Amino acid sequence: MEFKDYYQVLGVERGATADEVKKAYRKLARKYHPDVSKEPDANTRMRDVNEANAVLSDPEKRAAYDQVGRGYQPGQDFRPPPDWDAGFEFSGSGEPPGAGADFSDFFSQIFGRRGGGGARFQQGGNFQARGQDHHAKVMLEIEDAFEGAERQITLRVPKADAQGRVQVEDRALNVKIPKGVFAGQMIRLAGQGSPGHGGAPAGDLLLEVAFNSHDRYRVEGRDIHLRLPVTPWEAALGAVVPVKAPGANLEVRIPAGAQSGRQMRVRGKGIPAASPGDLYLDLQVVLPPAQTPEAKAVYENMARELAFDPRAAATEGAP
Amino acid sequence: MTSRDLIVGIVLDDAGLTLEQIAGACAVDRTWVVTHVSEGYLPVVGDRESNWHFTAAALNRARRIRAIERDFDAVPELAALVADMLDEMDALRTRLNRGGLS
Numbered sequence: 001m002e003f004k005d006y007y008q009v010l011g012v013e014r015g016a017t018a019d020e021v022k023k024a025y026r027k028l029a030r031k032y033h034p035d036v037s038k039e040p041d042a043n044t045r046m047r048d049v050n051e052a053n054a055v056l057s058d059p060e061k062r063a064a065y066d067q068v069g070r071g072y073q074p075g076q077d078f079r080p081p082p083d084w085d086a087g088f089e090f091s092g093s094g095e096p097p098g099a100g101a102d103f104s105d106f107f108s109q110i111f112g113r114r115g116g117g118g119a120r121f122q123q124g125g126n127f128q129a130r131g132q133d134h135h136a137k138v139m140l141e142i143e144d145a146f147e148g149a150e151r152q153i154t155l156r157v158p159k160a161d162a163q164g165r166v167q168v169e170d171r172a173l174n175v176k177i178p179k180g181v182f183a184g185q186m187i188r189l190a191g192q193g194s195p196g197h198g199g200a201p202a203g204d205l206l207l208e209v210a211f212n213s214h215d216r217y218r219v220e221g222r223d224i225h226l227r228l229p230v231t232p233w234e235a236a237l238g239a240v241v242p243v244k245a246p247g248a249n250l251e252v253r254i255p256a257g258a259q260s261g262r263q264m265r266v267r268g269k270g271i272p273a274a275s276p277g278d279l280y281l282d283l284q285v286v287l288p289p290a291q292t293p294e295a296k297a298v299y300e301n302m303a304r305e306l307a308f309d310p311r312a313a314a315t316e317g318a319p
Numbered sequence: 320m321t322s323r324d325l326i327v328g329i330v331l332d333d334a335g336l337t338l339e340q341i342a343g344a345c346a347v348d349r350t351w352v353v354t355h356v357s358e359g360y361l362p363v364v365g366d367r368e369s370n371w372h373f374t375a376a377a378l379n380r381a382r383r384i385r386a387i388e389r390d391f392d393a394v395p396e397l398a399a400l401v402a403d404m405l406d407e408m409d410a411l412r413t414r415l416n417r418g419g420l421s
Binding site: 025026029030033035036050130132133135150173174175176177178180181184185186187188189190192203204206207208213218 | 324325326327328329330331335336340343344346375376378379382383390391405408416417
């Protein structure tokens with residue numbers, strides 16, 4: 001496990017005042033805030049910044065960190081000495097670095113998952129508390145909403161060893177995603193969050209559903225939007241065309257005189273539910289290329305035979 | 320629990336989380352949620368506290384507001400305003416994405 005220099009993370013001197021720590025933290029929290037930052041590693045940097053602030057803004061934790069980290073360089077292999085925290089009494093009032101946020105192994109090794117109770121918080125006499133809820137985003141294909149899916153999700157969970165020290169372990173869960181889910185919906189896995197303390201129940205794992213982007217489909221709520229290319233003669237004359245939609249192969253009637261940009265709705269063919277979504281077809285007329293003499297002749301014939309000027313309305317009345 | 324066990328999740332419907340559940344999911348006490356609902360910062364379904372339910376979107380908004388309050392010592396009014404602007408930004412990004420411009 002690599003030593004993290006929290007002073008370096010916040011860019012402050014070791015003797016920085018509480019105000020200087022707060023100022024540096026806010027500056028970096030703005031820079032790496034995941035909602036607005038364009039930095040590619042914003043999430044990781046924000047976690048580090050949150051962790052650094054959680055430690056350096058708390059006098060108890062800062063003092064403990066200064067003691068245990070004395071002589072270490074950033075990136076150096078780190079092992080806290082046994083009973084390093086003897087003599088420190090954590091108040092337990094500190095807030096974890098970001099509710100539901102991920103913790104580095106380094107932070108968890110020193111301060112425990114909750115961040116406020118110290119490494120031995122789990123041995124707290126009659127203390128009872130429900131375990132923390134965890135959050136994760138699960139990325140699905142659009143087709144999964146029609147058929148259901150199974151996904152393996154890896155969680156990083158703290159576990160106390162025989163000495164009561166907290167170690168972070170990976171825990172893999174195989175989760176069945178029922179069909180009919182849509183983006184932004186939450187799936188609750190009861191009891192799969194952090195363990196409770198003193199006999200209290202474990203927290204829950206809340207999975208937020210999101211879809212990978214797709215070349216042809218777009219999802220809005222339970223509705224599916226699909227770009228449907230059609231030939232000029234299908235659009236002009238009307239036709240029945242095959243449509244490969246998620247969850248179904250359909251035959252759809254294109255009305256004569258359809259134009260690019262026209263939207264057709266197929267009721268009930270969106271994401272399944274008691275009130276299923278709809279399938280929207282966005283028509284796109286695609287012209288065949290005029291690369292052969294025969295194809296050019298067809299276009300030239302159309303130009304001669306069809307008195308058609310798509311700019312007529314735009315040029316009407318123009319000088 | 321082994322990695323072979325298959326866990327079946329419960330899909331939260333449009334009014335899925337109770338007051339206690341959303342408070343737990345945001346790592347706040349229920350008073351924080353009640354205050355933010357009564358000030359109009361969080362949307363809620365239900366006319367009485369005892370039958371309040373919160374959507375997944377409300378949970379995301381609550382977590383966002385909580386993070387802004389915590390990270391910047393922001394007052395709730397300011398955190399809600401920032402959350403409004405972030406929501407607006409999300410909506411604009413969705414429109415850009417829809418138009419193939421992102």
